[in-house]
Amino acid sequence: MSWLPQLAPLTVVLIPFVGAIAIGFAAGSRQWIQRLSWLTSGVFLVAVWGLAGPALSGEALEQSVWEILPGLTIGFAVEPLGLLFALLASTLWILATPYAIGYMTHGGYTNLGRFFACYAIALGAAAGIAFADNLLTMFVFYEILSVSTYPLVAHDGSEKSKRGARTYLVLLLLTSICLWLPAMIWTWAATGTLTFTPGGILAGQVTPATGALLLVLFMFGTGKAALMPFHRWLPAAMVAPTPVSALLHAVAVVKAGVFVVLKLAIYIFGLDYLKTLATTDFVLYVATFTMLVASLVAMHQDNLKARLAYSTVSQLSYIVIGALLTSQLAAIGGGMHMLMHGFGKITLFFCAGAIYLASKKKKVSELDGLGRKMPITMSAFFIGAMCVIGLPPTGGLWSKWHLVSGAFDAGHMLILAAFLLSTILNIAYLLPPVLRAFLKPLPASEQPGIKEAPWLCVVPLSLTALGTLVLFVLAQRGFDLMASIFSGGLA
Amino acid sequence: MTLLDLMPFMMLAPLIGSGFVAVLPGRATPWAVTMLVCLSSAIIAAAVLAETLGGATMSYPFGNWPPPIGIEYRVDAANAFVAFLVAAMAAVTLLWAPKSVAVEIQGRHGTFYALFLLVVAGLLGITLTGDAFNVFVFLEISSLASYALIAYGQDRRALLAAFRYLIMGTVGATFFLIGIAFLYMVTGTLNMADLAERLPAMSDNNAVRAALAFIVVGMGLKLALLPLHLWLPNAYAYAPNFVTVFLAGTATKVALYVMLRFAFTVFGPDYSFVVLPLSTVLMVLALAGMFAGSWVAMFQIHLKRMLAYSSVAQVGYMVLGVSLATLTGLTAAFLHLFNHALIKTALFMAVGCVIYRTGSARLDDLRGLGRQMPWTLTAFALAGLSIIGVPTTVGFISKWYLVLASIEAGAWWLVVFLVITSLMALYYIWRVIEAAWFSPRPNGAAEMREAPLALLIPTWFVVSLNFYFGLDTRLTVGAARAAAGALLGDGGSAP
Numbered sequence: 001m002s003w004l005p006q007l008a009p010l011t012v013v014l015i016p017f018v019g020a021i022a023i024g025f026a027a028g029s030r031q032w033i034q035r036l037s038w039l040t041s042g043v044f045l046v047a048v049w050g051l052a053g054p055a056l057s058g059e060a061l062e063q064s065v066w067e068i069l070p071g072l073t074i075g076f077a078v079e080p081l082g083l084l085f086a087l088l089a090s091t092l093w094i095l096a097t098p099y100a101i102g103y104m105t106h107g108g109y110t111n112l113g114r115f116f117a118c119y120a121i122a123l124g125a126a127a128g129i130a131f132a133d134n135l136l137t138m139f140v141f142y143e144i145l146s147v148s149t150y151p152l153v154a155h156d157g158s159e160k161s162k163r164g165a166r167t168y169l170v171l172l173l174l175t176s177i178c179l180w181l182p183a184m185i186w187t188w189a190a191t192g193t194l195t196f197t198p199g200g201i202l203a204g205q206v207t208p209a210t211g212a213l214l215l216v217l218f219m220f221g222t223g224k225a226a227l228m229p230f231h232r233w234l235p236a237a238m239v240a241p242t243p244v245s246a247l248l249h250a251v252a253v254v255k256a257g258v259f260v261v262l263k264l265a266i267y268i269f270g271l272d273y274l275k276t277l278a279t280t281d282f283v284l285y286v287a288t289f290t291m292l293v294a295s296l297v298a299m300h301q302d303n304l305k306a307r308l309a310y311s312t313v314s315q316l317s318y319i320v321i322g323a324l325l326t327s328q329l330a331a332i333g334g335g336m337h338m339l340m341h342g343f344g345k346i347t348l349f350f351c352a353g354a355i356y357l358a359s360k361k362k363k364v365s366e367l368d369g370l371g372r373k374m375p376i377t378m379s380a381f382f383i384g385a386m387c388v389i390g391l392p393p394t395g396g397l398w399s400k401w402h403l404v405s406g407a408f409d410a411g412h413m414l415i416l417a418a419f420l421l422s423t424i425l426n427i428a429y430l431l432p433p434v435l436r437a438f439l440k441p442l443p444a445s446e447q448p449g450i451k452e453a454p455w456l457c458v459v460p461l462s463l464t465a466l467g468t469l470v471l472f473v474l475a476q477r478g479f480d481l482m483a484s485i486f487s488g489g490l491a
Numbered sequence: 492m493t494l495l496d497l498m499p500f501m502m503l504a505p506l507i508g509s510g511f512v513a514v515l516p517g518r519a520t521p522w523a524v525t526m527l528v529c530l531s532s533a534i535i536a537a538a539v540l541a542e543t544l545g546g547a548t549m550s551y552p553f554g555n556w557p558p559p560i561g562i563e564y565r566v567d568a569a570n571a572f573v574a575f576l577v578a579a580m581a582a583v584t585l586l587w588a589p590k591s592v593a594v595e596i597q598g599r600h601g602t603f604y605a606l607f608l609l610v611v612a613g614l615l616g617i618t619l620t621g622d623a624f625n626v627f628v629f630l631e632i633s634s635l636a637s638y639a640l641i642a643y644g645q646d647r648r649a650l651l652a653a654f655r656y657l658i659m660g661t662v663g664a665t666f667f668l669i670g671i672a673f674l675y676m677v678t679g680t681l682n683m684a685d686l687a688e689r690l691p692a693m694s695d696n697n698a699v700r701a702a703l704a705f706i707v708v709g710m711g712l713k714l715a716l717l718p719l720h721l722w723l724p725n726a727y728a729y730a731p732n733f734v735t736v737f738l739a740g741t742a743t744k745v746a747l748y749v750m751l752r753f754a755f756t757v758f759g760p761d762y763s764f765v766v767l768p769l770s771t772v773l774m775v776l777a778l779a780g781m782f783a784g785s786w787v788a789m790f791q792i793h794l795k796r797m798l799a800y801s802s803v804a805q806v807g808y809m810v811l812g813v814s815l816a817t818l819t820g821l822t823a824a825f826l827h828l829f830n831h832a833l834i835k836t837a838l839f840m841a842v843g844c845v846i847y848r849t850g851s852a853r854l855d856d857l858r859g860l861g862r863q864m865p866w867t868l869t870a871f872a873l874a875g876l877s878i879i880g881v882p883t884t885v886g887f888i889s890k891w892y893l894v895l896a897s898i899e900a901g902a903w904w905l906v907v908f909l910v911i912t913s914l915m916a917l918y919y920i921w922r923v924i925e926a927a928w929f930s931p932r933p934n935g936a937a938e939m940r941e942a943p944l945a946l947l948i949p950t951w952f953v954v955s956l957n958f959y960f961g962l963d964t965r966l967t968v969g970a971a972r973a974a975a976g977a978l979l980g981d982g983g984s985a986p
Contacts, residue, residue, distance in 0.1 A: 069891070069964055074883075140882045162929070177914060182906045185891060189898040 004050035009063050009076035009131045012047040012086075013141075016040055016124030020117040027113025034101050037116045041094045044123065048090040055083050056481070062133065071192065074140070075133035079196070080481045081266070081335055085259045086130040088342045092251050093123050095460045096346070100243035102456025103353055109241060114151060119247075121148040126252040129259065135184050135194040135268070138260065139176070142224070145256055146172040149248055153240040164239035171233040172223045180221030183214050187268070196263060198485065200270020211269075212279040218264050219283045224257025225320055226313045227283075228290040235309045242353030245305060250345035254312055255338050258319040262334055265323035266485060275326045284324045288418045291317035295425035302363045304352045307429060308345065314422065315341045315388060321415060322403050330406025332482040337399035339478055343467045344387030344396055348430075350461035351381040354453035364433050369442030371434075373450045376458055378437045380465035385430040387468040390423060395471025402479070494538055498551055499564055501535040501574060502619055502629075504528050505581075506612035513605035522589050525604040529581040529611060536571070536578040536615075543571040544973050550621070558621070559685045565621030568973035569825075573748045574618045575970075576829055580740045581611045584836060587949035588733045591843055595645055595731045603643060607737070609636035614745045623671045623757070624681045626749060627664065630713070633745075634660045637738060641730040652725035659722040663712030670705030673698045674757075686757050694762055703767060706753050713746035716810055717780035720803045727799035732843035735795060739802060739839050740832035747809055747828060751821075754813075755978040764816045773814035778908055780807030785915035789922075794842045794852040797919055798835065801878065804912060805831045812893055815900045821975035822968070823892035829967055830877075830885035833957050837874035840950040841867055844942035857923065859932030863939040866947055868927045870954045875920035877957045880913050884961040888968070 019040025026032035055061055061078040068074065100119065104112055125148060128141030146169060154165035188194055191205045202211055223230045237249050265274060274280050291314050298310035315337070322334025354377045355361055355370065371378040383394060390400035400423070407416045452458055471478070508528035515521040543549060543566055551564040558565075566574070596603050613633025617626050638660070642653035675681055677698050678689040693699055708719070715723040723743075727735050754763040763769045784804030791797035805827070812824030844867040845860065846852050861868045877884035890909060897905035941947070960967050 066962055068883075068962055069888070069968060074962075136882065143881065173917070174914070177917075178910050182894070182910055185894045185906070186898060186903070189895055 004046055004053060006050045006054055007047050009051065009061060009078055010065055012044070012051060013076065013124055013127045013131060015044045015047055016120040016127065019044075020120040020124070023113060023117040023120060027117075030105075030112060033112050033116050037097050037101065037120070040120050041090075041097045041123075044127075045090045045094045048086045048127070051078050052083060052087060055080070064133070068136070072136060072188070072194065073134065074137050075195075076128075076131040076137065077133035077196070078131055080484050081259070081262060082130040082132075084335060084339060084478065084481055085255060086127050088255065088339050089123060089126045089130070089252050092247060092342060092346055092464070095463055096243060096247040098456045099246070099350055099353070099460040102454045103243050103357060104241065106357055106454050106457075107241065109155070111155070115155060115241075118148050118151050119244075122152070122248055122252055126256055129256045133195060135187065135196075138263070139180065139184060142176060142180075142256065142260065143173070145224075145253060146176070149237075149244070149253060152244045152248065153237050155241055155244070156239075161239040164236040167236040168233045171230060171236075175221050175223030175230050178221070179217045183217035183221060186210070186214060186217075196267035198267060198270075200266075200268055200273050202269055203273040208276070208278065211273070212277045215269065215274070215277055215279050215283060218268075219261065219320070222257050222260045222264075224253055225261050226254065226257060226290070226316050227286055227320060228293065228313075231290065231294065231313045234313055235306055238303075238305045238309050242305070242349060242356065245309075246346050246349035246353065249309070250312055250349050251342045254316055255342055258316050258323075258334070258338055261320050262323045262331065262338075266331060271326045271328065271331065274324065280324055280326065284321060284412075284415070287317040287320040287324065288415055290314070291321065291422050292418060292425070295422055295429065299425065299429040301429075302365055304355070304362060304364050304367075304433065305349070307364065308348050308352060311348075311388065311426070311429065312345060314426075315345070318400075318403060318419075318422075322406060325406050325410045325412060325415070327406040327410040328483075328486050329402055329409050332479060332486075333399050333402030333404075333406050335482040336402060336475065336478050337396075340387060340395040340399040340468070340471060340475075343464055343471060344384045344394065347380055347384030347461055347464040347468065348388065350457065350464060351377050351384065354457045354461060357457060358453040359450045364436070367433050367436045368440040369437065370450070371437035372442065374437075374452050376452055376462060378434065380461045381437075382434045383465040383468055385434060389426040389430055393472045394468040395475055396468065397472065398475035398479070494535075494542060495549055495551055497535050498539055498549060498566065498619070499553070501532045501539065501578060502612050502615040504532050504535075505608040505615065509605040509608035509612065512608060513601050515601045516599055518589075518593065518600045521599070521601045521604040522585070522592075525608055526582070526585050528608060529578065529585055532611070532615065533575070533578040533582045536575040539566060540568075540571040540575045540970065543568045543977075544970060546973065546976070548977075559680055559682050562625050563621040563682060563684075564619045565684060566619055567977040568970065569752070569975075569977040570618045570748065572825060572970045572974040573745060573828070574615055576744060576832055577611065577614045577618060577741045580832055580836060581737065583949065583953060584733065584737045584740070584840075586952070587736065587840055587843070587946060590943055590945040591732050591847060594847065595733075596643055603640070606636045606639050607734075609633070610640065610737075610742075614741055617745050618748060621683050622681055623674065623683055623686065627668050627671060630664055630667065630749075633742070634664060634713075637734075637742065640734045640738075641726050643731050643734065644729040645731070646729045648725070649729035652722075652729045656722040656726045659712055659719075663709045663719075666705045666709030666712070668709075670702040670709060673702035673705065683752070683757050687759065690758060690762070694766060699758075700767065703753070703758055703763060703769075707750060707769065710746050710750040710753075711776075714743050714750065714810075715803055715806055716776055717783055717803060717807065718776075720780070720784070720806075723803060724796050724799040727802070728793060728795040732839070732846055736836055736839045736843060739798070740836040743802065743806055744828045744832060747806070747813075747824070751813060751824070751978055755821075760816055760979065770814050770816055773810050777807040777810035777814055778905075780804060781811065781908065781912045782807075785912045785919070788919045789915055791919075792854045794845070794854065794857070794923065795839070798838050798842065801916065801919065802831075802835060804916075805835070805878075807912075808889065808893060808909075811905070812896060815896050815902070817896060817900055818972070818975055818979060819892065819896040819899050821978060822971045823889065823896045825971035825974045826892050826967055827889040829971065830889045830960065833885055833953060833960065834874060834877045837950065837953040837957055838871065838878065840946070840953060841871035841874060844870075844946045844950060847946060848939050848942055854922065854926055855933070856936075857926045858930040859927070859936070860939060861924075861928035863932070864941050867942045867950070868924075870947075870950050871927075872920075872924050873954050874957060875924070877961070879916045879920060882961075883958060885957050885967070886961075888961055888964055892968075
């Protein structure tokens with residue numbers, strides 16, 4: 001990718017923010033909002049991929065923007081894990097742009113200027129988290145992400161969305177301010193640095209009890225990773241228009257959460273140090289509990305988006321487990337699952353939105369026979385479901401493969417069993433919609449005239465479904481990228 | 492003329508200027524002269540601060556009487572920092588003044604600005620002087636002038652508020668005077684440096700103990716430290732907006748400085764914090780103030796009162812830093828002293844803009860105003876972020892140092908309190924934002940225009956300072972550390 005222009009990380013992060021300002025000024029004209037959204041996401045995509053080339057060739061891209069206090073900077077650095085997250089977010093953003101334009105236009109929504117401006121800010125914040133060089137920078141963008149998505153969740157302005165949005169914002173802010181922030185300052189007081197360092201910064205700097213406490217504060221403080229009992233914001237956020245649920249609450253926001261968890265595990269605690277902490281197992285089992293219980297809850301949700309939301313809660317815990325198994329293989333699997341689940345889940349949400357747009361159907365029990373009317377959408381749903389479950393020929397297979405072998409590696413047989421059980425649960429809640437759509441006949445009461453959603457929606461969901469298949473073939477590249485974290489450079 | 496010769500003019504310029512301004516006719520001229528005077532004070536203050544940051548102490552004997560006999564102006568980093576804050580805030584808030592004062596005060600403005608200059612002169616005098624009795628004199632000058640300024644408020648309740656402040660303020664000043672009298676009785680001197688030399692020898696003397704108690708309580712009153720804060724909410728709520736804006740940023744800060752100067756320099760931390768349990772007392776009161784102030788602020792429907800109660804809480808933060816009696820703790824206190832001045836000034840300015848247009852500071856009248864006065868309310872929201880302590884604002888830097896000081900002192904449980912009160916701040920700021928942006932305009936409410944540029948520009952200037960000093964902390968942290976070092980006797984940490 002060396003032929004692409006290479007910008008400084010800060011510039012890349014700022015692109016969506018500048019785009020958001022431009023969209024805000026153009027708020028009067030739908031035409032211009034759309035053009036600017038395309039332009040911003042396109043430029044952002046090129047800029048992020050432009051960073052990939054030099055980063056893959058082992059060039060250190062670091063940028064210290066501003067020193068706030070001695071040793072405490074707002075700074076950026078491109079490292080493999082962050083690059084992976086940014087690539088994921090930027091690629092899916094350009095696919096979500098037509099979808100969002102189609103969905104919002106055909107759904108009759110207003111206030112599009114605010115919507116697309118906040119959408120862009122959220123992506124910029126995600127990029128800021130991805131490229132943050134230290135905890136403080138990460139915290140700043142983490143909060144920007146929380147706040148900028150609030151208007152998106154409350155977009156239609158009804159009482160119900162406002163309530164949902166409030167739950168969303170309050171839970172995310174409370175956890176980050178009450179748990180994460182004190183943990184960060186404590187880390188600073190103990191170690192004198194917040195910079196992400198391979199191998200961690202805490203080892204040997206704090207007492208075992210403090211380290212154990214910090215782990216709990218950090219893990220539960222990362223509300224976006226949706227560990228129980230702080231998972232309620234994610235189902236609450238489902239009142240948002242589907243493009244928001246798809247890109248933000250399946251990719252940017254939740255992946256930011258697990259990304260933070262992975263970064264903390266690898267660069268702040270360090271896998272070796274995690275092994276010694278008393279609370280690692282505790283958090284590990286909370287995550288396992290979350291994974292299983294959220295799957296069980298998902299099985300009982302008739303509302304399709306709610307089912308997908310609980311599925312996300314469950315899948316996020318896979319990644320948290322991956323980070324805490326203290327095995328390199330599992331951490332790599334966690335990082336890959338970030339990617340695979342991103343593609344799979346955005347496909348599912350795109351489909352749910354397309355179904356709603358075409359037929360006004362929100363419930364799983366109403367999907368009977370829909371496969372005949374909307375074959376492309378339901379096929380894509382099937383592929384996305386396979387990816388989330390972890391079946392070939394989709395990329396989801398590989399991430400779960402590495403997670404399971406990581407658990408085996410670490411000797412956590414209980415968690416190995418939980419993974420297998422969870423896969424069965426995944427099948428139990430993700431395949432029924434597909435089976436209903438394709439195998440059951442259309443109900444007689446069905447009014448005619450349901451057809452595929454507008455092409456602006458169908459094309460993106462086909463592309464992301466295709467993406468999961470492509471990732472099955474290209475998974476090794478993701479593995480190599482992640483593995484370079486531990487080997488100290490690409491082979 | 493050297494800087495040392497110029498230094499007293501920081502205080503003398505407003506003092507002499509006030510007599511001159513008092514007789515000026517009209518409105519524009521008194522303001523212009525006042526501005527000129529305050530600017531020159533601010534410039535001298537900046538120069539003095541630059542001089543003392545390196546650890547130098549400037550001493551100016553008045554009338555060439557050598558220090559223990561005559562009055563001495565003795566300036567180190569600690570008071571240079573506070574003096575700079577006062578003089579600079581006076582100049583900055585004056586930028587905001589003319590429009591706001593024009594609607595609130597009838598007739599000519601000469602007397603009003605003359606009183607304002609007297610307050611400035613008083614506050615600067617308190618800060619600069621090295622003579623304990625002189626502190627009292629300037630304290631009375633600034634207090635009496637500020638009672639009069641508050642009584643200028645349009646609401647008739649302003650008279651009562653001013654009277655209450657007068658009673659409480661006089662009690663405070665009297666306590667302070669009694670304290671000084673005790674010290675004079677046992678040592679025979681009023682010069683602070685001289686006192687500091689003589690007091691250690693008589694640490695067993697009960698009069699000295701009583702003196703410390705009287706001084707701390709007296710200053711606690713002026714500082715509005717809970718439970719001595721009762722005068723503050725009404726005084727801030729009913730004073731003319733410009734007066735609130737200025738006093739909120741400066742008056743309580745100067746009182747805190749005096750308390751620090753006496754506790755650390757005159758009595759010495761060994762005495763104040765080891766022999767007497769000042770640390771515990773201050774910490775308990777600070778925490779109580781943080782909680783009670785934030786708690787009451789959460790339920791205020793009058794914005795100025797809400798911000799006033801928030802000030803009570805913020806004073807708690809500063810005193811909390813003091814109570815730790817470490818270098819980092821004092822640095823945090825000085826930092827917050829400066830930062831809170833920026834935060835509160837910005838918030839009161841934004842509220843002042845709202846009052847200028849709507850004539851009301853009630854939360855109900857604010858509903859739906861966000862779309863009609865976007866610049867004003869965005870300024871409020873941004874300054875609100877600062878008081879909550881969001882990163883990249885000055886509020887964050889203050890809290891960062893407070894937390895750091897708490898952890899360093901082994902009092903990590905204080906962090907829990909800091910987090911909870913920050914959340915309370917989040918709540919009371921959020922109420923305003925929700926009313927302004929997420930509530931519909933009440934039926935029949937008049938369409939409001941954006942506040943005039945003459946008010947908006949200074950407001951945004953202070954808001955941007957909130958972010959500038961949140962990112963570039965070299966000046967503030969450096970000066971606060973130097974100030975803390977000066978109080979603790981050059982960089983060493985207290986016991």
